[in-house]
Amino acid sequence: MTKSVSEQLLKGLMLLSLDGDEAAYRRLLVILRDLLLAFYRRRLGSDADRDAEDLVQEVLLAVHGRRITYDRERPFTAWFFQIAKYKLIDHFRANGGKRDVEIALGDEIAAEFREEALFAHLDVDRLLDQLPAKQRELLRQVKIAGKTTAEAAIETGQSEAMVRVSIHRGMRAIGRKLGFANDEK
Amino acid sequence: MTKNDEFIEALVSDLTPVRPHALRMRLALAIVVGVVGAAVALLISLTFRPHLHHVTVAAFWVKFLYTVILMSATVVALERVARPEGSIGRMVQVLALAFGVVVLLAIVQLGLSPASSYPGLIIGFSASFCPFLIVAFGIPSFCANMWFLRRAAPTRPALAGFVAGACAGGVGGWVYSWACVENGIPFIAIWYTLGILLSGVVGSLVGKVSLRW
Numbered sequence: 001m002t003k004s005v006s007e008q009l010l011k012g013l014m015l016l017s018l019d020g021d022e023a024a025y026r027r028l029l030v031i032l033r034d035l036l037l038a039f040y041r042r043r044l045g046s047d048a049d050r051d052a053e054d055l056v057q058e059v060l061l062a063v064h065g066r067r068i069t070y071d072r073e074r075p076f077t078a079w080f081f082q083i084a085k086y087k088l089i090d091h092f093r094a095n096g097g098k099r100d101v102e103i104a105l106g107d108e109i110a111a112e113f114r115e116e117a118l119f120a121h122l123d124v125d126r127l128l129d130q131l132p133a134k135q136r137e138l139l140r141q142v143k144i145a146g147k148t149t150a151e152a153a154i155e156t157g158q159s160e161a162m163v164r165v166s167i168h169r170g171m172r173a174i175g176r177k178l179g180f181a182n183d184e185k
Numbered sequence: 186m187t188k189n190d191e192f193i194e195a196l197v198s199d200l201t202p203v204r205p206h207a208l209r210m211r212l213a214l215a216i217v218v219g220v221v222g223a224a225v226a227l228l229i230s231l232t233f234r235p236h237l238h239h240v241t242v243a244a245f246w247v248k249f250l251y252t253v254i255l256m257s258a259t260v261v262a263l264e265r266v267a268r269p270e271g272s273i274g275r276m277v278q279v280l281a282l283a284f285g286v287v288v289l290l291a292i293v294q295l296g297l298s299p300a301s302s303y304p305g306l307i308i309g310f311s312a313s314f315c316p317f318l319i320v321a322f323g324i325p326s327f328c329a330n331m332w333f334l335r336r337a338a339p340t341r342p343a344l345a346g347f348v349a350g351a352c353a354g355g356v357g358g359w360v361y362s363w364a365c366v367e368n369g370i371p372f373i374a375i376w377y378t379l380g381i382l383l384s385g386v387v388g389s390l391v392g393k394v395s396l397r398w
Binding site for chain 2: 017018022057061062067068078082
């Protein structure tokens with residue numbers, strides 16, 4: 001199994017950090033913060049910005065204080081993800097407090113909280129690689145390189161309608177892998 | 186954002202290198218402290234029990250090896266369960282296998298012995314306090330294990346507490362076996378196992394409330 005982009009990058013930074021490299025550590029923390037902020041904000045809703053920021057700080061603090069528990073031989077993303085998940089659940093148990101509804105909501109968010117989804121921004125390549133070659137190429141051209149569907153249609157020799165359908169399917173397939181239930185029926 | 190950046194800067198300025206296997210070294214320290222603590226408890230208890238009975242070589246080694254295996258399996262599991270993504274691995278299977286072997290040996294011993302000796306082999310004279318002494322001897326080890334876990338990152342507190350407790354029971358049982366006067370393998374299978382299990386259950390309860398972070 002090939003290692004994902006995020007795993008290689010983040011593990012490299014973590015190993016340097018454990019050896020005391022401050023620049024690497026700063027870069028690692030900034031990447032992790034941005035990943036978490038984007039993720040928690042999306043899940044907690046826009047009115048919970050403060051919550052998301054507090055939560056991010058708690059996770060980073062845990063990463064810092066408990067970095068001794070990272071095993072250099074094992075994947076970094078799995079280690080970090082479990083800390084982030086633990087803190088998310090803890091957040092709902094502690095702050096969500098007594099109401100069952102909030103605990104249930106927390107459980108639901110935690111259940112949807114997947115390693116793939118957290119590292120998605122770093123792992124576009126890995127996600128695309130899981131799609132059929134035709135869809136992958138179209139998504140690269142339209143969603144990443146920024147071409148129009150018309151241009152992509154000419155380039156691949158398909159009708160524009162087919163290109164649109166193909167891209168739509170590709171996006172839905174990625175959504176499913178990330179655990180977003182955006183399937184219409 | 187600036188507040189967040191300051192936060193990251195604060196963490197960066199607090200960065201100190203972590204040596205490879207730092208967590209394992211810490212665990213090793215906890216285990217050594219636990220063994221020494223149990224040995225001290227044993228020495229103290231010997232002053233209350235000056236005359237030693239005769240123990241057969243076989244019984245001594247069964248006790249010794251059984252507890253060493255339980256201790257080793259739980260130490261390995263403890264190292265793993267201390268990490269956020271860690272699982273206990275094959276601990277349960279190893280413990281069950283060790284228990285199975287001792288039960289088998291116990292049945293063999295009972296088969297070879299006259300029925301009149303059964304009370305001695307099963308209850309002995311220390312059954313009423315043996316499990317509790319094993320738990321008591323394990324207390325220093327349990328404290329050391331909890332110290333270790335509270336600075337680690339276990340994401341399943343009750344399970345981590347159970348492993349810490351069972352490990353303490355293993356340490357306590359091992360040291361206790363050095364001067365245990367029983368000759369019955371059935372005795373070991375029942376009362377040693379109960380003591381270690383009891384220690385694990387207590388650990389699980391303590392872990393559930395005290396291993397949050």
